[in-house]
Amino acid sequence: xxxxxxxxxxxxxxxxxxxxxxxxxxxxxxxxxxxxxxxxxxxxxxxxxxxxxxxxxxxxxxxxxxxxxxxxxxxxxxxxxxxxxxxxxxxxxxxxxxxxxxxxxxxxxxxxxxxxxxxxxxxxxxxxxxxxxxxxxxxxxxxxxxxxxxxxxxxxxxxxxxxxxxxxxxxxxxxxxxxxxxxxxxxxxxxxxxxxxxxxxxxxxxxxxxxxxxxxxxxxxxxxxxxxxxxxxxxxxxxxxxxxxxxxxxxxxxxxxxxxxxxxxxxxxxxxxxxxxxxxxxxxxxxxxxxxxxxxxxxxxxxxxxxxxxxxxxxxxxxxxxxxxxxxxxxxxxxxxxxxxxxxxxxxxxxxxxxxxxxxxxxxxxxxxxxxxxxxxxxxxxxxxxxxxxxxxxxxxxxxxxxxxxxxxxxxxxxxxxxxxxxxxxxxxxxxxxxxxxxxxxxxxxxxxxxxxxxxxxxxxxxxxxxxxxxxxxxxxxxxxxxxxxxxxxxxxxxxxxxxxxxxxxxxxxxxxxxxxxxxxxxxxx
Amino acid sequence: xxxxxxxxxxxxxxxxxxxxxxxxxxxxxxxxxxxxxxxxxxxxxxxxxxxxxxxxxxxxxxxxxxxxxxxxxxxxxxxxxxxxxxxxxxxxxxxxxxxxxxxxxxxxxxxxxxxxxxxxxxxxxxxxxxxxx
Numbered sequence: 305x306x307x308x309x310x311x312x313x314x315x316x317x318x319x320x321x322x323x324x325x326x327x328x329x330x331x332x333x334x335x336x337x338x339x340x341x342x343x344x345x346x347x348x349x350x351x352x353x354x355x356x357x358x359x360x361x362x363x364x365x366x367x368x369x370x371x372x373x374x375x376x377x378x379x380x381x382x383x384x385x386x387x388x389x390x391x392x393x394x395x396x397x398x399x400x401x402x403x404x405x406x407x408x409x410x411x412x413x414x415x416x417x418x419x420x421x422x423x424x425x426x427x428x429x430x431x432x433x434x435x436x437x438x439x440x441x442x443x444x445x446x447x448x449x450x451x452x453x454x455x456x457x458x459x460x461x462x463x464x465x466x467x468x469x470x471x472x473x474x475x476x477x478x479x480x481x482x483x484x485x486x487x488x489x490x491x492x493x494x495x496x497x498x499x500x501x502x503x504x505x506x507x508x509x510x511x512x513x514x515x516x517x518x519x520x521x522x523x524x525x526x527x528x529x530x531x532x533x534x535x536x537x538x539x540x541x542x543x544x545x546x547x548x549x550x551x552x553x554x555x556x557x558x559x560x561x562x563x564x565x566x567x568x569x570x571x572x573x574x575x576x577x578x579x580x581x582x583x584x585x586x587x588x589x590x591x592x593x594x595x596x597x598x599x600x601x602x603x604x605x606x607x608x609x610x611x612x613x614x615x616x617x618x619x620x621x622x623x624x625x626x627x628x629x630x631x632x633x634x635x636x637x638x639x640x641x642x643x644x645x646x647x648x649x650x651x652x653x654x655x656x657x658x659x660x661x662x663x664x665x666x667x668x669x670x671x672x673x674x675x676x677x678x679x680x681x682x683x684x685x686x687x688x689x690x691x692x693x694x695x696x697x698x699x700x701x702x703x704x705x706x707x708x709x710x711x712x713x714x715x716x717x718x719x720x721x722x723x724x725x726x727x728x729x730x731x732x733x734x735x736x737x738x739x740x741x742x743x744x745x746x747x748x749x750x751x752x753x754x755x756x757x758x759x760x761x762x763x764x765x766x767x768x769x770x771x772x773x774x775x776x777x778x779x780x781x782x783x784x785x786x787x788x789x790x791x792x793x794x795x796x797x798x799x800x801x802x803x804x805x806x807x808x809x810x811x812x813x814x815x816x817x818x819x820x821x822x823x824x825x826x827x828x829x830x
Numbered sequence: 831x832x833x834x835x836x837x838x839x840x841x842x843x844x845x846x847x848x849x850x851x852x853x854x855x856x857x858x859x860x861x862x863x864x865x866x867x868x869x870x871x872x873x874x875x876x877x878x879x880x881x882x883x884x885x886x887x888x889x890x891x892x893x894x895x896x897x898x899x900x901x902x903x904x905x906x907x908x909x910x911x912x913x914x915x916x917x918x919x920x921x922x923x924x925x926x927x928x929x930x931x932x933x934x935x936x937x938x939x940x941x942x943x944x945x946x947x948x949x950x951x952x953x954x955x956x957x958x959x960x961x962x963x
Contacts, residue, residue, distance in 0.1 A: 465937040473848055519919070
């Protein structure tokens, strides 16, 4: 290491005369300087990899790079080392461009005196250090703010929990009988408590999203269930405002690869917003559909008959803390974080979210989720030596808890169940699909088996026997196993293997989706 | 039938009072503790059927209590339900790994909490229905 007084200079200059001049100027100066001179940009960048100089003196026109490109590449490579351009051209436009991109100074070779150069280097080093300190402090402040918000949202929960407990105690009559009027008042308090709770949750979610800590756990998912769940949760709010809440689900809807809890969060946010901004007697419709021109994505949209969103606002609604001016005037609740959180969740799924609207005509929020590619997954097990196997059976295994189970432990149990299932099949010709359940209390598994219905009996018997042995499942859960032949649409003689696989995947998807639908309607009938 | 005893561990006396009222109304006997040390001592003395445990506690936080309970021959079988204001994203898995039966973030839904209490207490406390075949 050099002593700290010595300025380490990396001079990138291809003209030997100019290089000597700079060296001379630095030697003449009062403070000691150590000059390492290279004549190509690539050599300069290589040297920067090995050691960090105090300053880079940079000629722009080098054998391997010219003009603005030269400083762009140096700044990109070493953003924390101060750069002073030494140029032969008095080009103010280029000089400004250099400074805007982060160059500390732009000197004309013809103007350089010893004193001048020394001072320029000293100031460049100082400015760079200040800039760096500012960056670090900004980063720390962001970190501090996020920690603070996270802390605050947890601290707020303690008194909120207390209010929630006592209000529900009174409402449930556990502190003595209450009059209908009083019960009404308490319900109003409870509603506000729930609103406050939602805001605290949003605050934490937004903080997480901002600091990159929002996580998703995508799985194989049938969307119909989720849409109905979101709509059911918000039906009372809609009814209160006499707003119609409808669902439209495309019958061909494939499975998606998404995090059910997070997608539900997005749907609830969008539907809640739609209800909020729709006047009484209006309507809100939630749709899940396929767009032919955009295969590979499922489109989910929430449309309302509200007053719409202005073109200026359209670009801003997904920004953090955006508040519609009218919504502030009308004292509507919300922190302006909901759509920001939605955007971040959709982004984590690599989907898109946007709004289309015409003033006075209502608005439609749409987001996309990736289709779960069953074809890719099942191709290896349903083909053999380049040919499609003959028969396929889809086995459905449904495990249901009879009462609400402890949340976390079930996850582990379902994982065990999945492993048990895998032990019951032939790995080269059968496939256990990822779990399908959308709530912790119930889980549905599907197995695609390369066999016919008659022979699948051996497998289902083995599955039953093995699952019934799982100690955690036996007393607390019910088990149903069903098997059905995968009916394939007739194939043309010249169909490629890929098309045949897709055909099987489509049929299996159709069977899974409709069986989940049936389960849903059965659940509602109960 | 004997009422099952639940030990509520939380340093917020107001919340403890409310939980006591609610649990008593649901036919449970309730004892309480307001710090980590008292939690272990009370659990050893009173042998509760189930423990509701806050994480942020004075004198040994909830995780210390969980660890102590798990390493005790007499108490390791007692189901523990964690009820905490802390972020589930960073605490739920840790609590479950440390032996908790369930994790609830405050404020928790009363019905959900009672349901999990009944399930955790095992057969006899749950309202079993036959599985439709």
